[in-house]
Amino acid sequence: MTPILSIRDLRKSYADGFEALKGVSLDIEEGEILALLGPNGAGKTTLISTVCGITTPTSGSVTVGGHDIQTDFRAARRMIGLVPQEIALEPFEKVWNTVRFSRGLFGYGADNSRIEEILRKLSLWNKRKNAIKELSGGMKRRVLIAKALAHEPRVLFLDEPTAGVDVELRKDMWEIVAELKQAGVTIILTTHYIEEAEAIADRVGVIDKGELLLVQDKNTLMAQMGKKQIEVMLTEPIQSIPKALAEHNLTLNGNGDVLIYTYDIHADRTGITTLLNDVAQAGLVLRDVQTRQSSLEEIFVNLVSGAPA
C-alpha cells in the first residue's frame, strides 16, 4: 500500500547552525493514528511545520498523497489540515466566518451544509454567531479543529492538542480523534503525554534532538520493549532477601513486605514458576501477587535517556 505521507531524509538547519531535524524518514499509512512523542525542543513542531509548509526544509523530500510539498504544493496542502499548538485566532471574528474563511483559503466555495456539519460535530453550532473572544479556551481549541477540517483534509496534524487542557476536554479530544479516524482521516499528533499516545495511537514515534529514534506499532512496542514485574506481597515483612532467593535478582521494597521480580515476557523461560516455588520453600507466606507492565512512559524515558528499556 502506498503511504499517504512519505518523509525522506528531511533536514532542517537554521541560520545559527542549529539542526532541528537531522534526516527524518517516515511513512504513514492512510487511516492510521501516529503519535509523535518527544521532549520539548525535540523537533516535533518543526517536523509538522515543515510538512505543512510553514518552515522550509534544508533538504529531503515530503510527499502527501503522492504530491511533493514543494513542487506540487497546492495539491499536497489541500490534503493537509493543521491544528497548531498555540491558540491563534482572530478575536473579533465570528465562529462561522472564520471556518468559512479557512475553507475559502483552501480553494473551496462556501458550502453551508458542510460547515454546519463540522460545527455540529465539534459542538460549536450554538456558538456559530459568537465572536471568538467570547469563547472559552476549550471552545477555541474546537474552533481551531473546525478550521483545520473545513477543507475536508485527508491528513490531519494535531500539534499538542491537549497541552494545558483539563481532563474532561482531553477526553473529548480523544473522542473527536476517534471519530475522525472512523471517517478515514489519517492523524499525526504530537504529545508529551504518554497516556495520550497509549490511549489513542496505532503507532508511536519517538523523536529526540531532531532524530526519529523509533516508529513502531504501539502494542508491539510495548510488548517488545516492555518489561513486566511481579510484586510478591508477604504477610510478614522480612529484613533481607533470603539467600535461597538470591539467584532471582529480587528487590525488596522499603517496608520489607514486597518482593519485586522483573522479567522479560518474551524470554523462553520467565522464571516465574521457579520463583514462586523458591519463595514457598524459603518459608515465606504470600498475601497477594500482582503483575505490572512497564508503560510507554518508562519506555520513552529509557529511549530518550539512552538507557536500555
Place this chain on the structure above:
Amino acid sequence: MNWSAVAAIYRFEMARFFRTLAQSFLSPVLSTSLYFVVFGTAIGSRIQEIEGVSYGAFIVPGLIMLSVVMLSISNASFGIYFPKFLGTIYELLSAPVNFIEIVIGYVGAAATKALFVGVVILITATFFVDLRIEHPFAMVWFLVLTCLSFSLLGFIIGIWASNFEQMSLVPQLVVTPLIFLGGTFYSISMLPPVWQTITLFNPVVYLISGFRWSFYGLADVPIGFSLLAILVFTGICLGIIGWIFKTGWRIRS
C-alpha cells in the same frame, strides 16, 4: 490561481473595515472638514488664488493624497502584521496559496478601503469648495494607482515590522514629512529656487502634482514624469514583495 483564497482574504479584510465603519468613515470626513476649516477658510482667505484656482480648491488633491497614502499604508501593514502578531499566519502559510494570491487579497482590500475613503473626502470637499475635474479618467487612475502602490508599501512594512512601534515608524517618520513637504498645501513654484530643486527629490511631489493636474490641469512637474514615478514606485514595491516571498523573509523560517 486560487481565486477562492483571494476572495476569502479580501472578504475577511473588508469585514474588519465594516466592523469599524464609524472609524473608517467618520474619521476621514471629520479630519478633512477640519483641514478645510483651518487651511481652506481661515488661512486660505489670506492666500491668493494659485493660477486661477482658489486655495481651498487647490489643496483638495493634496488632502485626498494625504489620507489615501496614509490609509493605504496603515490598512495593508495592519492587515498582514496582525496575523503575524496573533499567530494566525500559520493558516496562510499552510494553505494552497502563492504569494501573488496573498498580495492580491491583502493589498486589494487595503487599496479598496483607501479608495473608499478617498471618494468620501472628495465628496466632503464639494461641500466646502467648487471642484472641477478636467481629466476624470486620469484622476481615477492616479487615485487607484496610489492606493495600490502605497498598499504594497504598507504590506512590506507589515511584514518587516516586529512590533507595533515599527509599524508606525515609516509612516510617521518618513511618509508624513514627504507628503507635507510634497506640495500638499502649496505649489512648489512658491518655494525659493534652491528648495524647488531639493523638492524634486521627493517622490511624493510627482504624485500630488500629477493628481492635481487631473483636477485643474496645473502641474509642478510634467505629467509623464508623475506617471513614470508612480509606476517605478509600484514596480520597486512589487520587486521587494516578490523577494520577500521567495526568501520567506520574516514570515517563513
